[in-house]
Amino acid sequence: MWFQERDGKYRYFERYIDPYTEKTRTVTVTLTSKSKQAQKQATRILADKVNKLISHKEGSKITFHELYDEYFKNWSPTVKASSLRGTVALDKRIKESINKDVLAKNIDRRLIQDLVNEMMDEGYAYSYYNGYKKRFFSILEFGVRMGYIERNEAKYVKAPKKIKTFEEVQGKRENYLELDEIQKLIKALRASWRLSHIANFVEFMAFTGVRYGEAAALTFNDVDLENGTVTISGTYDRALKIKTTPKTDFSYRTITIPDNVKEVIQNQIEELSTHRALKGDNFNKDNYVFFTVNGSAIDLDTLNVVIRRTAEKVGITKYLTSHIFRHSHIALLAQLDVPLSAAMDRVGHTDYKTTLSIYSHVTKSVKIDIVKKLNDLK
Numbered sequence: 034m035w036f037q038e039r040d041g042k043y044r045y046f047e048r049y050i051d052p053y054t055e056k057t058r059t060v061t062v063t064l065t066s067k068s069k070q071a072q073k074q075a076t077r078i079l080a081d082k083v084n085k086l087i088s089h090k091e092g093s094k095i096t097f098h099e100l101y102d103e104y105f106k107n108w109s110p111t112v113k114a115s116s117l118r119g120t121v122a123l124d125k126r127i128k129e130s131i132n133k134d135v136l137a138k139n140i141d142r143r144l145i146q147d148l149v150n151e152m153m154d155e156g157y158a159y160s161y162y163n164g165y166k167k168r169f170f171s172i173l174e175f176g177v178r179m180g181y182i183e184r185n186e187a188k189y190v191k192a193p194k195k196i197k198t199f200e201e202v203q204g205k206r207e208n209y210l211e212l213d214e215i216q217k218l219i220k221a222l223r224a225s226w227r228l229s230h231i232a233n234f235v236e237f238m239a240f241t242g243v244r245y246g247e248a249a250a251l252t253f254n255d256v257d258l259e260n261g262t263v264t265i266s267g268t269y270d271r272a273l274k275i276k277t278t279p280k281t282d283f284s285y286r287t288i289t290i291p292d293n294v295k296e297v298i299q300n301q302i303e304e305l306s307t308h309r310a311l312k313g314d315n316f317n318k319d320n321y322v323f324f325t326v327n328g329s330a331i332d333l334d335t336l337n338v339v340i341r342r343t344a345e346k347v348g349i350t351k352y353l354t355s356h357i358f359r360h361s362h363i364a365l366l367a368q369l370d371v372p373l374s375a376a377m378d379r380v381g382h383t384d385y386k387t388t389l390s391i392y393s394h395v396t397k398s399v400k401i402d403i404v405k406k407l408n409d410l411k
Contacts, residue, residue, distance in 0.1 A: 034076055036067060043067045045075035049083045060086070095181050097172075098128060100137040104175040113277060115270050123161075123168045137173070138182045142189040145169050149192055163192035209360040209391065212368075214349055215239045218340065221347045230304070231339050233297045234323045234331050235358060240294050242362030242380040244268065245355040247284070249330045250276040252320045253302070258295055262287050265381065269330055276319065284381040298322060363391040 036045040044063045051058045060082040064071050101124075109117060130148050131140070145166065152162035170187035177185050210218070219239075222232035238248050246268035255264045264287045267276040279285055290298075301322050308316045308328065317328040324330065333355060340353045351357070359380065366376040373385065373392055382388045 047079040052087050095137050097131045097135050097137045097140055098133050100176050100181055101172055104172050123165050127168060137176050140186060142186040145187055145190045153193060159194055166190055166192045209364040210357060215361055217347050218344055221343045233300060236297050237294055238358035239361055240291055242359050244359060245333055251322045253322055256298055261290055263290055271333060281383060283383045286381050288379050360391055363388055367392045
């Protein structure tokens with residue numbers, strides 16, 4: 034290092050070899066003193082500058098934690114806040130599993146496979162430890178793309194699936210409600226005026242097939258009762274309590290609604306008018322179609338508790354979550370012989386396998402009808 038004095042200030046210089054051109058370059062910093070303390074400060078600043086300039090080229094020396102930090106910095110601005118929250122636990126576990134001084138290039142398939150198997154043995158759901166594996170893949174794929182490592186070892190890792198029992202398979206196949214069960218549940222909810230808004234919400238989901246978040250985020254601006262359509266234009270972020278963009282681009286859609294759903298929405302319009310007359314125009318300021326007595330969106334946890342308790346009272350033994358109404362709607366479409374592609378478009382599915390898995394196990398009445406038609410062939 035050397036320095037030059039100019040106009041009462043001191044400019045410090047340091048040479049380094051540019052790893053891209055392999056030519057000598059110079060970095061500088063200007064300070065107001067040439068004291069020993071100032072020279073030490075200049076040395077430190079210039080060293081930091083040089084390290085930053087050559088660090089990208091010297092990828093083989095990057096630690097896994099450094100790679101993760103750079104990956105996250107590039108990835109996080111490209112995804113929704115809800116997606117970030119969904120990776121918090123997985124990313125935390127990944128970072129806790131790898132020591133801070135482990136080089137990224139030394140992360141191999143055996144290490145990742147052992148960590149995935151460990152999660153399976155601990156009893157985590159397949160979707161969770163498979164997501165863990167996918168996070169490893171994304172981080173290392175970024176490292177390959179940036180030239181820090183030569184190969185993504187996570188490509189060779191498998192998330193093993195446990196063998197399911199007959200009862201587990203059958204339970205998944207029957208993860209929907211029959212039409213009479215839907216009607217029984219809605220009737221029981223309507224029996225209490227305090228739950229009328231939940232009854233409307235459930236009926237809307239069951240006869241449109243929308244996701245909880247899509248129904249919760251629906252505003253009156255998305256509704257066209259004259260033409261009998263609703264437009265799905267967003268989803269409800271439970272943490273931020275706001276309407277955000279939908280799950281996927283394919284989730285944007287306009288669907289037709291039957292008469293009972295029109296009536297449900299009309300009921301909600303009348304409810305809103307009543308509440309605003311009593312509580313002011315600021316009630317339900319976000320203009321949600323479905324709202325609580327406080328004017329806020331329907332809470333998912335509350336919804337699930339209410340429908341489970343009500344189902345138990347009327348003798349429905351299936352385990353209920355809000356998503357069962359989406360599956361139930363797809364089952365109804367299968368019963369009505371709606372083509373698979375039309376059903377996918379209606380519910381906003383991009384992967385035909387998701388819809389087909391339900392179409393393959395249609396309601397009991399359809400199965401009975403199949404037997405009847407086969408008998409008629411004789």
